[in-house]
Amino acid sequence: MSNCISLLGSTGSIGRQSLEVIAACGMRVAALTANRDVDRLEEQCRQFKPSLAVMMDPAAAADLKTRLADTGIRVASGPEGLVEAATLAEADTVLTAVVGMVGLVPTLAAVRQGKRIALANKETLVCAGELVMDGAEQYGAEIVPVDSEHSAIFQCLQGSKDRGEVKRLILTASGGPFWGWDKERIASATIEQALNHPNWSMGAKITVDSATLMNKGLEFIEAMRLYRMPPEKISIVVHRESIIHSMVEYCDNAVLAQMGVPDMRLPIQYALTWPSRTQAVAKPLDLLTCPPLTFHAPDYEAFPCLSLALEAARTGGTATAVLNGANEAAVGLFLAGKIPFGDIARRVEHALAGVPVVQSPTLEDVLAADEAARALAGK
Numbered sequence: 403m404s405n406c407i408s409l410l411g412s413t414g415s416i417g418r419q420s421l422e423v424i425a426a427c428g429m430r431v432a433a434l435t436a437n438r439d440v441d442r443l444e445e446q447c448r449q450f451k452p453s454l455a456v457m458m459d460p461a462a463a464a465d466l467k468t469r470l471a472d473t474g475i476r477v478a479s480g481p482e483g484l485v486e487a488a489t490l491a492e493a494d495t496v497l498t499a500v501v502g503m504v505g506l507v508p509t510l511a512a513v514r515q516g517k518r519i520a521l522a523n524k525e526t527l528v529c530a531g532e533l534v535m536d537g538a539e540q541y542g543a544e545i546v547p548v549d550s551e552h553s554a555i556f557q558c559l560q561g562s563k564d565r566g567e568v569k570r571l572i573l574t575a576s577g578g579p580f581w582g583w584d585k586e587r588i589a590s591a592t593i594e595q596a597l598n599h600p601n602w603s604m605g606a607k608i609t610v611d612s613a614t615l616m617n618k619g620l621e622f623i624e625a626m627r628l629y630r631m632p633p634e635k636i637s638i639v640v641h642r643e644s645i646i647h648s649m650v651e652y653c654d655n656a657v658l659a660q661m662g663v664p665d666m667r668l669p670i671q672y673a674l675t676w677p678s679r680t681q682a683v684a685k686p687l688d689l690l691t692c693p694p695l696t697f698h699a700p701d702y703e704a705f706p707c708l709s710l711a712l713e714a715a716r717t718g719g720t721a722t723a724v725l726n727g728a729n730e731a732a733v734g735l736f737l738a739g740k741i742p743f744g745d746i747a748r749r750v751e752h753a754l755a756g757v758p759v760v761q762s763p764t765l766e767d768v769l770a771a772d773e774a775a776r777a778l779a780g781k
Contacts, residue, residue: 403674403676403678404495404520404675405429405430405494406429406430406432406492406493406494407420407424407432407493407497407520407674408431408432408433408435408454408487408490408493408512409421409424409431409433409434409435409497409499410433410497410499410505410508410523411435411436411498411499411500411501411505411522412434412435412443412446413436413437413439413442413446414499414500414605415603415604415605415666416522416548417436417499419670420497420499420522421446421450422667422683423674423683424450424674425450426671426681427674427680427683429674431452432452432454432490432492432493433452433453433455433456433486433487434446434447434452434455434456435455435456435457435483435484435487435500436457436462437458437459437462438459438462439462440457440465440469443455443457443466447466447473447475448473452475453476453490453492454475454483454487455475455476455478456477456478456483456484457477458479458480458481458483458484458504463477463478463480463483464479481504481508484500484507484508485507485511487508488511488512488517489508489512493517494517494518495517495520496508496509496517496518496519496520497522497548497670497673497674498512498519498520498521498522499522499523499548500523501523501605501607501608502525502607503525503529503727503769505523505526506523506525506526506530506765506768509523509534510533510765512543513537513541513543513545514537514541514543515541515543516542516543517543517544518544518546519538519543519544519545520548520670521545521546521548521549522548522670524549524617524620524621524624525726525730527623527624527627527628528620528627528722528723528725529723529772530723531624531626531628531722532627532762535627535630545628546672547673548673549621550647550648550666550668551621551647551648552624552625552628552648553660553668553669553672553673554574554646554647554648554649554660554669555625555648555650555660556672556676557660557672558648558649558650558658558659559629559650560677561658562652565631566653567652568629568631568635568650568651568652568653569635569651569652569655570635570637570650571625571629571635571636571648571649571650571651572636572638572639572649572650572651573621573622573636573637573638573639574647574648575638575639575641576599576601576602576612576642577615577640577642577698578599578600578612578613578614578615578617579596579598579599579612579613580595580613580705581642581698584704585704585706588705588743588744589742589744590742590743590744591613591743593736593737593739595613596609596613596736596743597609597613599612602644602664602666604666606737607730607733607737610736610737611729611733614705614707614708614743614747615705615708616707616708616710616711616729616746618638619707619708619710619711619714619715619725620711620726622711622715623711623715623725626715633712633715633716638700639697639700640697640699640700641695641696641697641698642696642698643692643693643694643695645661645662645664645687645692645695646661646695647659647661647669662684662687663684663685663686663687665684665685668682668684671683671684706747706751707729707746707750710747710754711725717759719760719761719762719763720757720759720760720761720763720767720768720770720771721754723763723772724753724757724759724771724774724775725750725753725754725775726775727753727771727774727776728749728750728752728753728754728775728779729750729779730776731749731779732749732779733746750779752778752779753774753778757771757775
């Protein structure tokens with residue numbers, strides 16, 4: 403069970419919910435980090451009193467330092483500040499809630515310190531999962547997932563002494579706001595429509611990824627890395643109600659499912675308290691009032707990003723880093739109003755075709771693939 407937390411990305415949706423859980427569980431905060439939301443980070447610092455506060459933006463860090471001059475809280479900035487926050491000696495757990503590749507290097511640094519990593523940053527495992535998991539094994543770090551789907555699988559695997567007993571992992575997908583739409587209609591979707599998720603309240607980037615179903619493709623890759631599973635032992639089903647968060651099917655055909663309301667505080671809490679459980683922060687699931695549970699096969703034609711992700715997963719090497727980097731760049735362009743929704747998949751496909759794949763990559767190979775993919779997708 404965690405006692406003292408460094409929270410990377412405290413002002414975003416996951417970060418704010420994490421602080422609710424931390425407060426409810428009586429845990430201490432060693433460090434808080436943000437991109438450039440000075441007002442919110444100042445407020446959080448005054449409430450949780452960390453030793454260190456980090457702003458990625460240097461100008462924002464200078465502003466925060468002035469504002470916190472009366473507190474004794476040290477302020478740092480940039481990628482170096484993130485690494486410092488991730489490696490503070492007083493923190494036994496690093497909750498990585500930053501969005502994008504920026505989370506990779508500090509996560510690896512925390513792994514080398516043998517800390518528990520409560521991982522909400524998909525890109526870390528998607529781009530460099532083998533490096534992270536090999537490092538965790540080498541340095542004795544614990545990787546505990548925060549994603550609702552991977553937390554569900556993690557919980558369903560707790561009684562399994564032998565991974566050979568596992569027949570397959572079953573990831574559930576809500577289908578996002580465009581489930582049931584045809585490909586042509588989806589291609590012309592607006593920003594407002596893409597951000598209107600039917601079940602979950604999340605940040606803009608991950609909400610768009612849910613709308614393209616890229617989010618489920620990234621989770622497919624995460625599952626391969628986190629649980630050392632080949633792609634043929636992982637399945638995806640669309641479950642519109644978001645009540646079953648994922649399942650594990652065993653060799654005797656028993657299927658274990660983790661259920662709950664769509665509330666990220668539950669997987670956050672479990673990642674911080676595992677292997678124990680504590681009094682709930684999330685709301686309870688009322689089985690008598692929840693809707694009927696339905697399941698559908700994914701529509702790969704209407705959602706080409708999912709197909710591209712599965713293709714990258716099977717290719718391996720730096721293909722997953724190319725997929726992720728191109729997607730981040732394309733989603734950023736869409737949210738800025740510069741490209742249509744349907745162009746996200748086209749730009750990702752272009753990058754996957756144009757960037758050479760390196761098998762058994764080093765960290766430098768991963769970072770180079772990411773940079774090349776962003777450049778291609780941004781053209």
